[in-house]
Amino acid sequence: MRDRQAERRSETMGEILRAAWQVAEAEGIGGMTLKGVARKVGMQPPSLYSYFGSKFALYDAMSEQGWRQFMAARRQVSMTGEPLTDLKAIIRFFLDFFTQNPARYQLLCQRPVPGFEPSTASYAVAVEALEALRAQLADVGIFDPGALDLLTALSTGLADQQISNDPGGDRWTRLADEAVEMFYAHQTHPRKGE
Amino acid sequence: MRDRQAERRSETMGEILRAAWQVAEAEGIGGMTLKGVARKVGMQPPSLYSYFGSKFALYDAMSEQGWRQFMAARRQVSMTGEPLTDLKAIIRFFLDFFTQNPARYQLLCQRPVPGFEPSTASYAVAVEALEALRAQLADVGIFDPGALDLLTALSTGLADQQISNDPGGDRWTRLADEAVEMFYAHQTHPRKGE
DNA sequence: GTCTATATTTGGATAGAC
DNA sequence: GTCTATCCAAATATAGAC
Known part of the structure; x- marks a missing residue:
């Protein structure tokens, strides 16, 4: 019943x-x-x-919900099977998802509230999202953990600049595809030892 | 007197x-x-x-002072005359300067205090810092405004991730040189139309 | 489960003596 | 220029009636 x-x-x-x-x-x-x-x-x-x-409990629920929504929406991004194209799509989605809602970016990707840290439950969902990106990278043949870190830095950097310095615009988000190309080229055609 | x-x-x-x-x-x-x-x-x-x-006036003074300190310290970075080497040095400096003091990063590079926005005087110094980076890029033969935006995104992204997810460590800052190489290679050897 | 009333704390800011 | 005293506002949180 x-x-x-x-x-x-x-x-x-x-x-x-x-x-x-x-x-x-x-x-x-x-x-x-x-x-x-x-x-x-x-x-x-x-x-x-x-x-x-408590208020922090509310923050925590928001955080967990935010990451769950991220994962849910992410699954809706249509994949073509072409590695670079799909990676671009994922990053574009990431930027859309967060620049569309700066508060979401602040809560999920930064430490904006003094004293508040997400609970383990909430953190777990965030880790899941990162793992999904790692898997996506593996799909395109990139396995270096440093590459993953570089990509997260690139993605959050674009989002952060967009939100902080051109809210509502596209001055940084429009660089997304180019950024991914740059990243991909670097990972697949390293200069060193070639 | x-x-x-x-x-x-x-x-x-x-x-x-x-x-x-x-x-x-x-x-x-x-x-x-x-x-x-x-x-x-x-x-x-x-x-x-x-x-x-007021408290905001104090924030504002901190902001202006922060950027002035940034510029002053930046001038102390020794330049070799070799474009790529010098660009790396600047970015490493940027990361050191900000990861060393997360509060500084928050105040100078983000909008962490609801309602507070830096005054024009303070903002002017920030613009000066950006202009210096633009000039540095010009020195290495890069003039595209989009390239400048991409580099700021890359730099702040590395700083942000470092501060948020590995405070006190070097998981992201150690990627600085590689990031600059990637950026430089992309700008000087574009894939498109080649 | 929601309300009113209230406790408690805190922080920014002002007035006025010294 | 610094202090004490105080104000005011806001915000989190609790107690207890309905």
Whole structure:
């Protein structure tokens, strides 16, 4: 038999999370307040404590949800089977996903809230996302861990610059394909020892 | 005749700034409080207002000072005259300068404090730093504005990943030379139309 | 489960004495 | 120029009624 009680509860938690993201987007992740979230969801601030034990717990749930959404959306990116093309698609997706929502980038990829660190559960999903990128790289024949680190630096760097210095624009995101080509060429045709 | 009054004053401002950086380093840039700064400098919080009109004004002074220190330290980097070698040195310097002090990176390269934006004076120094990098690129024969953006993304990406995911280590900073080689090779030997 | 009321803390900022 | 005292606002969190 269905547990309507539990369904309702998780539904409300979803509403709160959605409201939290909206507030974070508008005020910055550090500027998000329980008052703002409560108002957006039509509650009084104390009521939120029935669902999340603290503000940090809410941050944590947002973090985990963010990475789950990342993975879910990532699976929707259509792959062609051509390695370089697919790698480009993944990186473009990464940039879209995060530049589209700077608060998400801050919470998931940085340490914007003094004192807050994601729980192990939330961290695990992030690791999963990194592992997916590693697998993608392996598909195109790149196995060097340093290459993976270089690619994450390149990706987050583009996202970060885009968000910080040209919000809403495409000054950096439009360099995505070129960046991947540069990266790919470097990994597959190293200058050293050739 | 020397204005001892003014000298004393600017000296004290320097002390406050130094204390502010220490607090920011310890608590995160967003966790910096006037109380903490005052205690570190041996004052009561209200006394700070004789020197800085608000917390944001203090942030702004820190930002400007940070970029000035960046430029000053940058000038000390010894140049060989060999384009690629010198570019590597600049980027290594950039990474050292910022990973050495994450709070500095946050304040100077990101938007970590909701509501705070650097004043035009402070921003001007940042622009100067970017201009210096542009000139450096021109020296090695690279004039494409997109290339400059790509290099800033690469640099900040390495710094960001280093600070966020391996603080105190060198997992990303050690990739600096390789990153510059990759970048340089890409700019000087483009695949397209060759 | 949600509310009102309130506790608690904290931090930025001002007033005015010295 | 620095202090004490204080204000004000905001935000997290708890207690207890309904």
